[in-house]
Amino acid sequence: MSAVASVKGFSALARILRHVVLLVTGALILIPFLWMISLSIKAPGEIFHASFSVWPVQFYGIENYEKALSEAPLLRYMGNGLMVCGLILALQILLCAPCAYALAKLRFFGRDLVFGMVLAGLILPHQVLSLPLFILGYKLAILNTYAALILPYVVSPFGIFLFRQFFKTIPDDVVHAARLDGLSELAIVWKVMVPMALPAVIAFAIFSVVGHWNDLFWPLIAVRDQSLMPPPLGILVFKNEEAGSDYGPLMAASTLVVLPLTIAFLAAQRWFVEGLTGGAVKQ
Amino acid sequence: MASVLIKSISKDYGQAPVLRSVSLAIADGEFLTLLGPSGCGKSTLLRILAGLEAQDAGSVSIGERVVDGVRPKRRDIAMVFQSYALYPHMSVASNIALPLRMRRLSALQRLPLLGRLLPTTAQIAEDIGVEVSRTAKSLGIGDLLSRKPGQLSGGQRQRVAVARAMVRHPAVFLMDEPLSNLDAKLRVQMRAEIKELHQRLGVTFVYVTHDQAEAMTLSDRVAVMLDGELLQVAPPQSIYSDPDNRRVAEFIGSPKINLLDGVMRERGLIDVAGSTIPIEADALAGTPLLLGIRPEALYFVAHAGQGVLTGSVRMVEHMGSDLFVHLDLAGIDQPLIARLLPERAPHIAPGQILHVGARPDRILLFTRDGRRLRREADPVCRHVAPFREAVG
Numbered sequence: 001m002s003a004v005a006s007v008k009g010f011s012a013l014a015r016i017l018r019h020v021v022l023l024v025t026g027a028l029i030l031i032p033f034l035w036m037i038s039l040s041i042k043a044p045g046e047i048f049h050a051s052f053s054v055w056p057v058q059f060y061g062i063e064n065y066e067k068a069l070s071e072a073p074l075l076r077y078m079g080n081g082l083m084v085c086g087l088i089l090a091l092q093i094l095l096c097a098p099c100a101y102a103l104a105k106l107r108f109f110g111r112d113l114v115f116g117m118v119l120a121g122l123i124l125p126h127q128v129l130s131l132p133l134f135i136l137g138y139k140l141a142i143l144n145t146y147a148a149l150i151l152p153y154v155v156s157p158f159g160i161f162l163f164r165q166f167f168k169t170i171p172d173d174v175v176h177a178a179r180l181d182g183l184s185e186l187a188i189v190w191k192v193m194v195p196m197a198l199p200a201v202i203a204f205a206i207f208s209v210v211g212h213w214n215d216l217f218w219p220l221i222a223v224r225d226q227s228l229m230p231p232p233l234g235i236l237v238f239k240n241e242e243a244g245s246d247y248g249p250l251m252a253a254s255t256l257v258v259l260p261l262t263i264a265f266l267a268a269q270r271w272f273v274e275g276l277t278g279g280a281v282k283q
Numbered sequence: 284m285a286s287v288l289i290k291s292i293s294k295d296y297g298q299a300p301v302l303r304s305v306s307l308a309i310a311d312g313e314f315l316t317l318l319g320p321s322g323c324g325k326s327t328l329l330r331i332l333a334g335l336e337a338q339d340a341g342s343v344s345i346g347e348r349v350v351d352g353v354r355p356k357r358r359d360i361a362m363v364f365q366s367y368a369l370y371p372h373m374s375v376a377s378n379i380a381l382p383l384r385m386r387r388l389s390a391l392q393r394l395p396l397l398g399r400l401l402p403t404t405a406q407i408a409e410d411i412g413v414e415v416s417r418t419a420k421s422l423g424i425g426d427l428l429s430r431k432p433g434q435l436s437g438g439q440r441q442r443v444a445v446a447r448a449m450v451r452h453p454a455v456f457l458m459d460e461p462l463s464n465l466d467a468k469l470r471v472q473m474r475a476e477i478k479e480l481h482q483r484l485g486v487t488f489v490y491v492t493h494d495q496a497e498a499m500t501l502s503d504r505v506a507v508m509l510d511g512e513l514l515q516v517a518p519p520q521s522i523y524s525d526p527d528n529r530r531v532a533e534f535i536g537s538p539k540i541n542l543l544d545g546v547m548r549e550r551g552l553i554d555v556a557g558s559t560i561p562i563e564a565d566a567l568a569g570t571p572l573l574l575g576i577r578p579e580a581l582y583f584v585a586h587a588g589q590g591v592l593t594g595s596v597r598m599v600e601h602m603g604s605d606l607f608v609h610l611d612l613a614g615i616d617q618p619l620i621a622r623l624l625p626e627r628a629p630h631i632a633p634g635q636i637l638h639v640g641a642r643p644d645r646i647l648l649f650t651r652d653g654r655r656l657r658r659e660a661d662p663v664c665r666h667v668a669p670f671r672e673a674v675g
Contacts (some may be wrong), residue, residue: 177334177370180356182386196372
């Protein structure tokens, strides 16, 4: 409501200025993507041509995409990505939801301290942990396996934080009613809290899947076997070994890797926005 | 069916005591209301009864059984919440069915897909369905079973919450301000339905409210709570006409009871506001007293005399059937409010001098520290005009 009211308060000039700023930022983010798609349908000669056009003179898309799919095990990479992201997400929700419930609705000694530690975990970039995690992975002998790609991410401070904030907005009476109805604490988490916090779960799912699908840093450290590689790492290897300076197929492969995420995001956009604001602003 | 026994329950939140050694015995099948202003601890007491919170001291028994430390679901109670606390993602039918599913189906049978394959699941689920629709029908929500709570009005949600509590036939019903989220008209209607429900089911009801009209109309007995203490537990009529102390007298009744400072002059006579009222009281001459006079215990008289209070009219409120007259008495800050019958009173205008008489048998005497000073003339429970609901 207040957003609508403030929009009316802006003068025409301010409104134009605001749109210019938004358009410029939007363009800055979109142009590399457009360029990538444009390059993926251009012939090798045209890519390094002095003059620039978005649409190619000679449409070379089929050849590029064919090459991308045939010369690198792209489908294998995407399959890996799907499995790793799916398992990470499933395990994250499995662990985060009960933790968040405990932090939001149960009273126990040291709760605030534990929540403070979750917040500290939120601030820490994952890269800081890569060396200890690498050593841990080595000691557990899980390096160069799927487990090495998945396990470091299963506990997500962000997930715990997001769910906890959302669970806090659910009235205590609902939890009380569920206890009286005979639900155990875990049943309350899965049958009442998680379904009621669905927008937050979906928002978190998008964050998690996008983040881990695109992750290059940790897979680069954790796996060497090409059959285990997720898409970005696969493309990196593809670039070095197969493509060389053959940018057309490389860009085609990149486009194919980004595509599933784009579709998924557009489909879930509504929940994504709701989930991010829902925890912050209490209705 | 069960009686409820609450023994010396105490509860603190941090430093502040919320309940101070509250004891209460509730008979099997009784409708008992915990009445008090918000923050008096009545909801906390109800939650302790339900097992949703733990008391610091004392014990709770439900039907001979001490239930301290027993989980809420094992206490054989059901509760209706102020916010209804329905599960928004489930249909009305699933909301009502959940307590039965949790009790009758094993964990294995409740599994989403596998559960249905087990031999007895289908039969139990069908029985539950029959009971759910029967309960829903009895509350007039039979055609709403497939809807989600978000699509229902406040009154319908309330009924769903009651149905969810009713469906498993609890021994004790707990209700935490169930009507306070409804509009005034619906509240009166639902009040009647709750009364009817109690008569039909015959089980023990413990009802929490801050609304004295609800307490007075619904209850067999009212327990008045203030600041974590039970001040008086009695039938609505006695609470109103025979309060144990000044705080109960002040809390019950609208407009509020008039409290006038008086002094015992001699046996049988009390000086108050420039007048002398003949009342038999067991107090020495010179004892300061507090006179409690309900607005309807005052009546119009034409002339001043013994036992008549005189003041100038500050304000007149016409309520149709009644006339509330605010009188400024000499030497008293608070106006005296008198409820007069329009046909018995003359035309009254602000500024006018008016005489009102007080029925001596309806005057309540309190010591200055607020204790009730009972008189020999006080009957145990008088029959007076029935409690009237607050107007406006």
